[in-house]
Amino acid sequence: MPAKGATTEMIEAPPKEPRELNAPDGVRVELVSRGFTTPRGRVEALAGMSLRADAHELVAVVGPSGCGKTTLLELICGLQAPDAGTVHAAPAALMPQRDLLLPWLSAIDNAGLALRARGASREEARRTAAPWLERFGLERFEHTRPSELSGGMRQRVSFLRTLLAGKPVLALDEPFAALDAITRQEMQGWLAHVLAGEPRTVILITHDVEEAVMLADRVVVMSPRPGRAVAEIEVTVPKPRRRTDASVVELRERALAALGADT
Amino acid sequence: MRRALRAVPAVILVLALIGVWELYVDLKGPTFSLAILPSPHAVASSLYHDRSLLWSSFLVTAQEVLLGILAAVVIGGALSVAIHFSPTLRRATYPLIVASQAVPVAVFAPVLAFWLGFGILPKLVVVAIVSFFSIVVTATAGLDAVDPDLIKLMRTFDASRITTFRHVELPSALPSVFAGAKIAVAVSVIGAVFAEYTGSNSGLGYVILVSEPQLLVARAVAATVILSLFAIALFALLALAERMALPWAYGPREERAA
Numbered sequence: 081m082p083a084k085g086a087t088t089e090m091i092e093a094p095p096k097e098p099r100e101l102n103a104p105d106g107v108r109v110e111l112v113s114r115g116f117t118t119p120r121g122r123v124e125a126l127a128g129m130s131l132r133a134d135a136h137e138l139v140a141v142v143g144p145s146g147c148g149k150t151t152l153l154e155l156i157c158g159l160q161a162p163d164a165g166t167v168h169a170a171p172a173a174l175m176p177q178r179d180l181l182l183p184w185l186s187a188i189d190n191a192g193l194a195l196r197a198r199g200a201s202r203e204e205a206r207r208t209a210a211p212w213l214e215r216f217g218l219e220r221f222e223h224t225r226p227s228e229l230s231g232g233m234r235q236r237v238s239f240l241r242t243l244l245a246g247k248p249v250l251a252l253d254e255p256f257a258a259l260d261a262i263t264r265q266e267m268q269g270w271l272a273h274v275l276a277g278e279p280r281t282v283i284l285i286t287h288d289v290e291e292a293v294m295l296a297d298r299v300v301v302m303s304p305r306p307g308r309a310v311a312e313i314e315v316t317v318p319k320p321r322r323r324t325d326a327s328v329v330e331l332r333e334r335a336l337a338a339l340g341a342d343t
Numbered sequence: 344m345r346r347a348l349r350a351v352p353a354v355i356l357v358l359a360l361i362g363v364w365e366l367y368v369d370l371k372g373p374t375f376s377l378a379i380l381p382s383p384h385a386v387a388s389s390l391y392h393d394r395s396l397l398w399s400s401f402l403v404t405a406q407e408v409l410l411g412i413l414a415a416v417v418i419g420g421a422l423s424v425a426i427h428f429s430p431t432l433r434r435a436t437y438p439l440i441v442a443s444q445a446v447p448v449a450v451f452a453p454v455l456a457f458w459l460g461f462g463i464l465p466k467l468v469v470v471a472i473v474s475f476f477s478i479v480v481t482a483t484a485g486l487d488a489v490d491p492d493l494i495k496l497m498r499t500f501d502a503s504r505i506t507t508f509r510h511v512e513l514p515s516a517l518p519s520v521f522a523g524a525k526i527a528v529a530v531s532v533i534g535a536v537f538a539e540y541t542g543s544n545s546g547l548g549y550v551i552l553v554s555e556p557q558l559l560v561a562r563a564v565a566a567t568v569i570l571s572l573f574a575i576a577l578f579a580l581l582a583l584a585e586r587m588a589l590p591w592a593y594g595p596r597e598e599r600a601a
Contacts (some may be wrong), residue, residue, distance in 0.1 A: 157499045174499040176492050183512050184591040196510060197502035225591055245500050 083175050094290035105170045105248040105281055113166035114151055119316055125151040127306035135280040140292035142335060143302030149285045150177070152307070153251045156283060169283065172249035176197065178240040181226040188213055188222040212240050215290035232263040239271070249281045257289065268294055272319060289335045293328055294321050301338040311338035379559035384456035389565040396550065401569055407463060407535045411470025415546055418471065420520065427486040444476035448534060451458040452541035466538040473534035474527030478520070485519025486512055518592045521585040528577045531568050
């Protein structure tokens with residue numbers, strides 16, 4: 081439960097600001113600072129954070145807990161404005177940390193929520209979503225409610241909902257953190273496969289360094305709060321990657337070292 | 344079958360209480376049972392012999408209760424939505440909403456009779472006022488409890504405030520609205536009785552009012568029994584409607600005790 085001040089801040093945040101698109105389909109975050117006033121005083125979430133994602137690049141952001149990763153995503157999605165610095169980003173759709181599927185809607189209606197949000201009728205949204213559910217291996221669960229789906233299926237529906245928003249940028253907030261290890265590995269492979277066929281610019285927040293190295297073109301390592309980028313690691317290993325590849329293992333160790341972990 | 348079995352403990356308890364009641368009144372003697380508390384069999388006999396009076400009175404009270412709750416749901420629901428969108432309105436109206444619950448019906452019922460006469464209208468208003476509170480409080484709480492992350496998600500989907508309300512906030516608040524309506528059912532029956540006390544010539548409240556001075560206590564208790572059964576029936580009906588309208592709110596918890 082967030083503090084009272086924080087809740088108000090979230091709900092009554094200013095309307096989304098039109099942002100310059102001098103980063104077509106990409107994301108530029110330059111020296112951004114952002115803080116919040118809480119009942120226990122001022123908290124600086126980000127201080128001088130920079131990040132760049134070119135079109136159709138997947139940039140993973142790793143960092144210790146509470147380093148402002150979620151704030152960063154909300155800045156990119158235009159849900160908040162920075163206190164200092166600039167954010168240029170093509171329109172971005174969010175995939176929240178918890179799946180946040182609506183319990184009263186079936187899988188297909190949850191997947192089509194972004195379409196309905198823009199005014200499509202239920203039938204139009206279903207027509208658009210149906211072939212995707214099939215591609216995602218969910219065709220038998222179209223009319224199943226989230227409570228009866230497995231964790232992996234719920235994440236797939238949640239991802240599809242974000243994808244169908246039709247935005248060039250996908251902001252994924254620890255999408256697989258709540259899954260068990262085996263399902264998480266499956267979903268990582270699945271995500272790589274989907275993005276190969278449906279290229280988007282992806283900002284992937286994760287605390288799993290291996291996940292970052294397996295999926296990303298670039299890994300940005302953040303410092304503890306107030307967060308800023310302390311290292312940037314290019315991952316040039318061709319996809320699909322294997323966890324056991326020497327180069328993957330080596331990059332993972334480099335990222336962990338940048339996080340300050342003893343390995 | 345299993346559902347029927349679940350009613351067994353309640354039936355046994357009610358029968359036991361009736362038995363104790365009968366025994367107690369028998370021990371106290373005839374004066375007591377005529378003037379103060381009738382025995383269950385006297386109540387049963389009144390239910391049978393006064394059935395046409397009780398039935399026509401029940402129809403009057405039932406109409407007041409149903410229309411009153413309906414008015415409370417419509418007005419209370421609309422006010423909850425307005426409060427949800429306007430913090431200023433919330434600060435302005437909440438003290439009054441709470442106060443409306445604290446004012447005894449006996450105080451404002453004569454005023455209503457003075458303004459609105461002795462017909463059904465002042466009774467509707469009383470029922471609506473007493474049930475209004477639980478509906479507004481629960482509906483507002485339901486709307487407020489919507490996950491702020493869901494609202495953010497809808498914003499990244501370019502949803503307007505109204506669209507977000509329709510697709511996310513309203514459906515999430517519905518279980519709370521039902522909870523509020525269930526609480527309202529019980530108090531609204533009391534509200535109707537008190538409204539009839541203050542100025543009417545029909546209804547179960549009126550029957551209770553005029554029976555007591557005539558030493559027809561069995562009839563007054565018979566009217567009370569009907570009121571209780573009516574409240575139970577309304578409650579059960581709402582629970583059923585809720586299960587049919589919101590199956591998603593029950594799915595995984597089907598087997599919990601009702």
